[in-house]
Amino acid sequence: MELKINNNFKQFESVQLSVQELLDLELPGKQNGIAVAVNHQVIPKPIWKNTLLSENDHILIITATQGG
Structure with a gap:
């Protein structure tokens, strides 16, 4: 399966992925403070x-950062 994640194409061996499974692969252990949109719809x-x-x-993953 090919997905576009934050404007970069990425190929996955799995034919079926959930948003959670994708995040487990892409951001293991770093899933607090993030937002996910699929095809411009926030999930x-x-x-x-x-x-x-x-x-x-098209997946957009946004990570909150500290600062100001």
Whole structure:
């Protein structure tokens, strides 16, 4: 499966991934303070496990940072 993550194309061996599975692969242990959008739609954290991704989906992962 090919996905576009933060404007970079990435290939995955799995045919089916949920948002949570993608985050487990891309950001293991660093999932607090992030927001995820799939095809310009924000996905609430409680449904990451149940939201399945499709070939060529556009994923935006935003990480909160400290500072000011």
